[in-house]
Structures are given as C-alpha cells and as structure tokens.
Amino acid sequence: MAGNRSVVLRGVKNMQVEDLDFPKLQMPNGKKAPHGVVLKIVASNICGSDLHIYRGSFPAPEGMVMGHEMTGEVVEIGSDVEFLKEGDLVSVPFNVACGRCRNCRNGRTEVCQTCNPDADSAAYGFNLGGWDGGQAEYLFVPYADFQLLKFPDRDQAMEKIRDLALLSDILPTAFHGLMEAGAKPGSTVYLAGAGPVGRCGAAAARLLGASCIIVGDHDKDRLALMKRNGCETIDLNEDVPLQDQIEKILGEPMVDCAVDYVGTEAHGIGKDADKEDPAYAINQVIDVTRAGGATGIIGIYGPDPLAESKDEQNGIYPIEFGNAWIKSPKITAGQAPIMHYNYELMQAILWDRMPYLSDMLQTKVISLDDAPQAYADFDNGSQEKYIIDPHGMIAS
Structure with missing residues (x-):
C-alpha cells in the first residue's frame, strides 16, 4: 500500500x-x-x-x-x-x-x-x-x-x-457570520478583517445583496484589494474612532450588522494599532452595530498561552458588554x-x-x-x- x-x-x-x-x-x-x-x-x-x-x-x-x-x-x-x-x-x-x-x-x-x-x-x-x-x-x-x-x-x-x-x-464560515448577523438585501455591513475569511465575507455579503459593505483592516494592500472589489474600506491605522469613520461613509455611525473575522490576534486603532489585544475586534464590532442589530463573532477565541495577561491565557477577555446591553444586541459566536x-x-x-x-x-x-x-x-x-x-x- x-x-x-x-x-x-x-x-x-x-x-x-x-x-x-x-x-x-x-x-x-x-x-x-x-x-x-x-x-x-x-x-x-x-x-x-x-x-x-x-x-x-x-x-x-x-x-x-x-x-x-x-x-x-x-x-x-x-x-x-x-x-x-x-x-x-x-x-x-x-x-x-x-x-x-x-x-x-x-x-x-x-x-x-x-x-x-x-x-x-x-x-x-x-x-x-x-x-x-x-x-x-x-x-x-x-x-x-x-x-x-x-x-x-x-x-x-x-x-x-x-x-x-x-x-x-472559510466561505461557509464567512457566510455563517453574516447570517447570524442578520445580513440581507439592503443591509449595511461592517467586516472586521480583510484576511482570506474576511474577503470571503465580503463576497458573501455581495451574494446576499448587502448595500454598503465596509471592511476594516491595518494592511493597506488588503484594503486596496477590497476597494478594487467594490467595498468601502477603513484603514485602522488612522487615529479616528471607528464610529466616526463609519459615519463618514454612511452618514450615520453604526451599521445594521457587523462580523468579527479576526479573533484573538486583533490590534487596536490609531495610536493602538501596534498593540495586540484579543478583545479589540469583538469590542469594535459590538460598538458599531446599531440598536436592535446583530453581530457575528467568527474569529477564534479561546485560552491563548501566548497572551500577555493571565486572564487571557485562560480565555477570559474584557468584553464591553455593559455599553452594548442597552442596544438589545444579538451576539452569536463559535464555529460554523x-x-x-x-x-x-x-x-x-x-x-x-x-x-x-x-x-x-x-x-x-x-x-x-x-x-x-x-x-x-x-x-x-x-x-x-x-x-x-x-x-x-x-x-x-
């Protein structure tokens, strides 16, 4: 054999x-x-x-x-x-x-x-x-x-x-994130991350008929690729709050649905762009989802032995849920x-x-x-x- x-x-x-x-x-x-x-x-x-x-x-x-x-x-x-x-x-x-x-x-x-x-x-x-x-x-x-x-x-x-x-x-995983976030024809969508799964998310959002597809990332080449394929883009290196950057595109600071395609290897925005923090992406997508909207957490979260803090090594992250609770959020996470x-x-x-x-x-x-x-x-x-x-x- x-x-x-x-x-x-x-x-x-x-x-x-x-x-x-x-x-x-x-x-x-x-x-x-x-x-x-x-x-x-x-x-x-x-x-x-x-x-x-x-x-x-x-x-x-x-x-x-x-x-x-x-x-x-x-x-x-x-x-x-x-x-x-x-x-x-x-x-x-x-x-x-x-x-x-x-x-x-x-x-x-x-x-x-x-x-x-x-x-x-x-x-x-x-x-x-x-x-x-x-x-x-x-x-x-x-x-x-x-x-x-x-x-x-x-x-x-x-x-x-x-x-x-x-x-x-990655294609069904990206699609799952959008479905859990309630994406449909006419939806405005924010996607955190323009890596391969985030790019599949952009393609899936177009298939679903989303109106404005906004992608945030720190990598300028990835953002250029997304721009070439009809997406609006946000350079997370710019020291401008994410809601403000979304408002510049949409005329309002929040989207109908958002998906985190990054997970624990996320970085901050602007002056924090070089800082890795496992909770950054999940807090960003929760923050920019409108009241009554939904969020899909597709990026991997779990105990990370390489994380800086003991809590994060044990899979415990500082999620800003108190600020989101008043918006009656729907948040779905996990594998697809x-x-x-x-x-x-x-x-x-x-x-x-x-x-x-x-x-x-x-x-x-x-x-x-x-x-x-x-x-x-x-x-x-x-x-x-x-x-x-x-x-x-x-x-x-």
Whole structure:
C-alpha cells in the first residue's frame, strides 16, 4: 500500500513534510469504521486558523497532521457507505460530525456530541478529537454518506476547483457570520478583517445583496484589494474612532450588522494599532452595530498561552458588554456548521453567482513540498490563499 506524505507539526513555526502510513478505515480510538472512506486529496488549503497552531497560540500535539480545508476524490469505500462511489469528487466539511447525535440531527454539526471525547466539537487537524488533518496525499473521513458534499459533475468542478476548495471552511464560515448577523438585501455591513475569511465575507455579503459593505483592516494592500472589489474600506491605522469613520461613509455611525473575522490576534486603532489585544475586534464590532442589530463573532477565541495577561491565557477577555446591553444586541459566536450552507454556496459557484471570488481570495496553488515555506510566508503577511495540490491535479 502507498504511503501518505503529510504536513506535520513539529513545534512552534516548524512544519515538516513526512511520509506516514496510508490511512485505514478506522476511528482515532482504533475502532473499525465501515461508514468511512479514504480520499485522494485534490486540494487542501492553509487557513488562518492553522496559523494559530503554527504560532503556538492554539496548543496542538507534536506530530499532528495539519489541515482542515479539504477537497478530494474517493478512492476507498467502507462496506456501509451507500451513496458514494470511487472517483466521486467531494468537499469535506472541517467539522467532524456523526449525523446521529442530538446536535447533528438538529443541524448543529459544529457541536457534534460523539466525535470528540473531550468536548462537543470535533475537527480535522485541530487537536479536537484526534483527527488527522488533510494537508496530505490521502485522508480518512468517517460517516461519509452524511458528511461529504459530492460535486454533481467532476469536469465542471475541476474547472472551478479554486473556488470550490473554499467550501470546506472559510466561505461557509464567512457566510455563517453574516447570517447570524442578520445580513440581507439592503443591509449595511461592517467586516472586521480583510484576511482570506474576511474577503470571503465580503463576497458573501455581495451574494446576499448587502448595500454598503465596509471592511476594516491595518494592511493597506488588503484594503486596496477590497476597494478594487467594490467595498468601502477603513484603514485602522488612522487615529479616528471607528464610529466616526463609519459615519463618514454612511452618514450615520453604526451599521445594521457587523462580523468579527479576526479573533484573538486583533490590534487596536490609531495610536493602538501596534498593540495586540484579543478583545479589540469583538469590542469594535459590538460598538458599531446599531440598536436592535446583530453581530457575528467568527474569529477564534479561546485560552491563548501566548497572551500577555493571565486572564487571557485562560480565555477570559474584557468584553464591553455593559455599553452594548442597552442596544438589545444579538451576539452569536463559535464555529460554523459547514453542512448548513455548503450545498447552496456550491450551487452559487457552479452557476457563476460569485465570479469575483477568485480575485478577492488571490488563491495560489502550491505543492506539498512548498507548504512549510507557505506557512512562513502567510505568517509574514502574504495576501495569498494557499491551496496545496499534493498530486498535481489542479491546472495552472
């Protein structure tokens, strides 16, 4: 049987490509999994969330295979799999979900109760249940009939694979933030962060028919990219209160809905732009959401061993809730249930309803051997969204 070359975590800012064993149809605890399949990976992206692990702010065990944004071809099928066949091209939701527990049956696949013995949440390549990631040549996927999104036409899918590769995480995650924030036709929207998931948020906001899409970031190149794609932009290096900058654009200081796509690596505004504070972005989006509006908190929050304060190391953040309470806010946080959105977003891509997605994301296809350097470049501020192509299947 073939091996499985994989991107492996070997310490802080230390990714290595290693040759591991070919995946078996079995769960992390060794139990056989006739409900699973093995995929030949076609595309596996490097996500901003992977940088949390790379930098050491999200603890993960040494030797873990990285990656949670996968698209692949079915090459081996368990005996209980009924609706997939060898050669099918599929998208893998990053949430590992059984489809059988109470939460999964209610569509809450991001909080599956059975796939992680330590918490009601499981994910590939994320130290959440012991699941190997998919920055590799091959990947085992359990509960395949339930989890996997099959593309209806393989040739059509390969023509649009750079965009369809986003369905495993960042596009549905960005869309989820907007849905939880109540975005709809005519909404005014503020998006904190113009990284890859924030850019997916801008594309999703356009798909939803938002009227004015405002994006805030400290990186001038990212802001220029957003401006080129029809967004209003706010340079958070300017020493002007965020509400004032929004009022300059809209004529009023608040928006209908706002989404935090940054998380714990947020920085301040103006004179505080060089200061990292995990609570900055969440407080900013709460502050600029109008009374009766809603906010989606999509950026990652959790215990961070690299944080400056003891509270923040333990996942306790100074949220300015007292100032927001009078506005009757709706605030939703957490991972996205990818399966709740990925089919419809797939159709939007296949029917060319998101033709601007590739330009917004600046996708770059790389080999498996290039992955360690891509991590370093991404960590140093590269604007590109890296897609690992382990088998050379994506056309240049």
